[in-house]
Amino acid sequence: MTGPALRCAQCAISLHSDMTTLACPECARPLEVDYPGHDYGSAVSPMPATRQYLDATTLGEGNTPIVSLPSIGSQLGLESLGAKLEYINPTGSFKDRGTAVVLAMALQQGVSEVVEDSSGNAGASVSAYAGRAGMEAHIFAPSSAPQAKLRQIVAYGAQVHSIPGPREATTAAAVDYATEHSLVYASHVLSPYFVEGTKLFAYEVFRQTAGHLPQDIIMPVGNGSLLLGALKGFTELKRGGHIAEIPRLHAVQARNVMPIAAAYWGLDGTPPTAGTVAGGIAVGTPARLEEIVAAIKTTGGTATAVEENDILTWRDTLAQTEGVYAEPTSAAAFAGLARLAEKGIIQPDASVLVPITGFGLKDTG
Amino acid sequence: MTGPALRCAQCAISLHSDMTTLACPECARPLEVDYPGHDYGSAVSPMPATRQYLDATTLGEGNTPIVSLPSIGSQLGLESLGAKLEYINPTGSFKDRGTAVVLAMALQQGVSEVVEDSSGNAGASVSAYAGRAGMEAHIFAPSSAPQAKLRQIVAYGAQVHSIPGPREATTAAAVDYATEHSLVYASHVLSPYFVEGTKLFAYEVFRQTAGHLPQDIIMPVGNGSLLLGALKGFTELKRGGHIAEIPRLHAVQARNVMPIAAAYWGLDGTPPTAGTVAGGIAVGTPARLEEIVAAIKTTGGTATAVEENDILTWRDTLAQTEGVYAEPTSAAAFAGLARLAEKGIIQPDASVLVPITGFGLKDTG
Numbered sequence: 052m053t054g055p056a057l058r059c060a061q062c063a064i065s066l067h068s069d070m071t072t073l074a075c076p077e078c079a080r081p082l083e084v085d086y087p088g089h090d091y092g093s094a095v096s097p098m099p100a101t102r103q104y105l106d107a108t109t110l111g112e113g114n115t116p117i118v119s120l121p122s123i124g125s126q127l128g129l130e131s132l133g134a135k136l137e138y139i140n141p142t143g144s145f146k147d148r149g150t151a152v153v154l155a156m157a158l159q160q161g162v163s164e165v166v167e168d169s170s171g172n173a174g175a176s177v178s179a180y181a182g183r184a185g186m187e188a189h190i191f192a193p194s195s196a197p198q199a200k201l202r203q204i205v206a207y208g209a210q211v212h213s214i215p216g217p218r219e220a221t222t223a224a225a226v227d228y229a230t231e232h233s234l235v236y237a238s239h240v241l242s243p244y245f246v247e248g249t250k251l252f253a254y255e256v257f258r259q260t261a262g263h264l265p266q267d268i269i270m271p272v273g274n275g276s277l278l279l280g281a282l283k284g285f286t287e288l289k290r291g292g293h294i295a296e297i298p299r300l301h302a303v304q305a306r307n308v309m310p311i312a313a314a315y316w317g318l319d320g321t322p323p324t325a326g327t328v329a330g331g332i333a334v335g336t337p338a339r340l341e342e343i344v345a346a347i348k349t350t351g352g353t354a355t356a357v358e359e360n361d362i363l364t365w366r367d368t369l370a371q372t373e374g375v376y377a378e379p380t381s382a383a384a385f386a387g388l389a390r391l392a393e394k395g396i397i398q399p400d401a402s403v404l405v406p407i408t409g410f411g412l413k414d415t416g
Numbered sequence: 417m418t419g420p421a422l423r424c425a426q427c428a429i430s431l432h433s434d435m436t437t438l439a440c441p442e443c444a445r446p447l448e449v450d451y452p453g454h455d456y457g458s459a460v461s462p463m464p465a466t467r468q469y470l471d472a473t474t475l476g477e478g479n480t481p482i483v484s485l486p487s488i489g490s491q492l493g494l495e496s497l498g499a500k501l502e503y504i505n506p507t508g509s510f511k512d513r514g515t516a517v518v519l520a521m522a523l524q525q526g527v528s529e530v531v532e533d534s535s536g537n538a539g540a541s542v543s544a545y546a547g548r549a550g551m552e553a554h555i556f557a558p559s560s561a562p563q564a565k566l567r568q569i570v571a572y573g574a575q576v577h578s579i580p581g582p583r584e585a586t587t588a589a590a591v592d593y594a595t596e597h598s599l600v601y602a603s604h605v606l607s608p609y610f611v612e613g614t615k616l617f618a619y620e621v622f623r624q625t626a627g628h629l630p631q632d633i634i635m636p637v638g639n640g641s642l643l644l645g646a647l648k649g650f651t652e653l654k655r656g657g658h659i660a661e662i663p664r665l666h667a668v669q670a671r672n673v674m675p676i677a678a679a680y681w682g683l684d685g686t687p688p689t690a691g692t693v694a695g696g697i698a699v700g701t702p703a704r705l706e707e708i709v710a711a712i713k714t715t716g717g718t719a720t721a722v723e724e725n726d727i728l729t730w731r732d733t734l735a736q737t738e739g740v741y742a743e744p745t746s747a748a749a750f751a752g753l754a755r756l757a758e759k760g761i762i763q764p765d766a767s768v769l770v771p772i773t774g775f776g777l778k779d780t781g
Binding site: 109110111114115116117118122136139140141142143179180182183185199202203206207208367370371372373374375376410411412413415 | 474475476479480481482483487501504505506507508544545547548550564567568571572573732735736737738739740741775776777778780
């Protein structure tokens with residue numbers, strides 16, 4: 052098989068690249084994109100779609116700046132703390148990186164109508180890129196999603212299906228709708244192509260730091276699409292001999308919704324969930340839980356859960372002392388970082404990077 | 417005099433670079449930054465602040481993508497239509513380019529407290545950069561400004577002074593407050609340093625198009641800070657021999673607030689104003705009116721005024737067909753472009769660029 056393929060890491064099965072295949076036919080695990088014969092030594096990331104389709108869907112996502120955070124660094128006793136402003140993307144969140152690739156694949160495969168479920172950021176992103184690609188989009192969103200996010204999804208022209216109940220009900224409704232109407236479920240959680248977009252985060256960090264990678268990257272994690280993408284990107288860079296070590300990837304969750312932290316710490320069962328201001332990571336049962344925990348452990352990272360009031364306090368500190376207005380989900384990473392620094396898991400002389408995943412305008416908490 | 421100076425284009429007076437001087441002591445006209453002895457042949461734009469202070473205030477503004485607009489181009493019969501996504505900036509508008517330079521100058525000159533007046537975007541921008549620079553900011557905003565914009569200003573920690581009445585009352589209140597408390601009035605309209613930031617728009621267009629500049633650039637214009645910056649940047653590039661011709665700069669206003677269009681067309685007196693959804697260009701008496709009209713005419717551009725319903729229709733078209741969610745102010749440019757294309761002022765084979773100045777999340781109209 053030449054060209055991009057889909058691969059199950061567990062069963063070593065290889066399948067043709069296809070928008071409708073979201074899981075391994077043997078073990079039902081999510082798939083990843085594989086590039087047989089690709090020369091990783093070139094330091095140019097392989098992509099699953101051709102340049103023609105990537106060019107047709109792009110809105111100029113990525114190339115986000117890294118800025119230093121001197122005030123917060125000093126407050127936490129860290130010598131080198133930076134933020135990668137992932138909210139400076141066409142629809143205001145890091146999701147655009149993944150969506151651009153998923154929609155380019157959809158266009159390449161002749162898809163004209165897609166279904167997605169989202170608490171907001173992924174929905175806005177898919178709505179925007181689908182409109183640009185001339186596709187119809189059905190976005191299933193929890194009825195509890197912030198109004199600004201719902202308005203943004205509607206503005207791009209998608210049909211919004213508002214679903215009451217827990218986040219899982221939204222996913223179930225989206226899957227049912229896609230099945231019933233034979234539509235492509237362009238899930239940012241399950242599509243292997245989404246990760247092919249978010250992996251460019253790692254390539255950019257490599258380029259922007261001239262190879263002097265941060266030692267620790269702290270991320271808010273719900274479904275893990277940025278964390279898994281970053282790991283894939285760094286893994287490709289390592290495979291090509293461009294980097295010797297992958298940064299430690301640390302996951303931060305809200306204590307009110309902490310399945311990943313619980314699994315990382317080996318706690319029994321699924322922890323009960325409560326409401327959280329960090330809506331972007333309010334995922335009680337992440338579809339890629341095992342993968343995420345394995346990714347964290349592979350890199351020597353950790354998982355942490357933080358309190359609601361700490362999230363909002365850090366949101367304000369970040370805006371007022373550094374000029375970065377993040378949504379609460381993104382601010383959770385700083386509450387986690389503070390704990391890791393306090394415990395000595397992150398040393399004062401470490402170089403630390405935090406992605407700011409979503410714009411404060413989208414979710415005022 | 418070596419290093420950056422302030423110059424009055426009218427009186428040819430040269431003054432030392434200083435944050436508190438906003439007008440020529442002879443003729444009261446706004447000043448511009450001059451770089452005696454600078455070699456424009458180097459194609460590196462001279463800046464008024466030193467690298468140290470620019471680095472201390474930057475939030476990674478600029479480097480915004482240019483994307484093609486195939487659907488709208490086809491709708492208007494234009495072969496080459498692009499948008500420069502200026503809303504993909506740290507606080508969600510093009511204002512960040514200018515603010516970064518004004519605040520770097522303020523930091524360099526030891527300023528610790530600034531005053532600004534704004535209908536929203538400049539206020540949020542100054543609030544963010546001032547917080548980052550460790551300065552206090554007082555933002556005077558019309559009480560009619562959109563809630564999302566006011567919330568954003570507050571989030572960055574500035575003290576907001578809400579002023580009822582017309583936009584001009586807000587400016588008057590800001591000037592009075594600065595005078596009374598001996599504070600620096602960091603006006604995005606009058607500060608010559610603001611234009612030194614927005615001029616980088618021109619340098620980027622030059623770089624991104626590899627010197628194949630668009631023939632026509634269509635902008636929403638209120639106080640003219642982007643238009644005047646673009647002209648300064650292109651003028652520097654021409655002076656250095658990098659470009660042969662400056663693109664035609666076209667100004668678009670709302671018909672309800674059209675002092676620039678009226679002056680351009682030579683209409684008598686100041687036209688009466690009414691409410692407009694394009695809040696960013698709702699400026700009844702622009703301080704730099706003469707300069708703006710001269711800039712338009714110098715480049716062979718035009719001024720146009722557009723209807724309210726056309727602004728909102730184009731806002732929706734832009735979001736739904738191109739995936740670009742702009743605030744109404746930015747959409748006004750497309751209503752203007754449609755008129756210019758219809759009249760044959762812009763030819764089908766011209767290459768056309770429109771800056772998208774502000775994010776739709778900030779002002780839903």
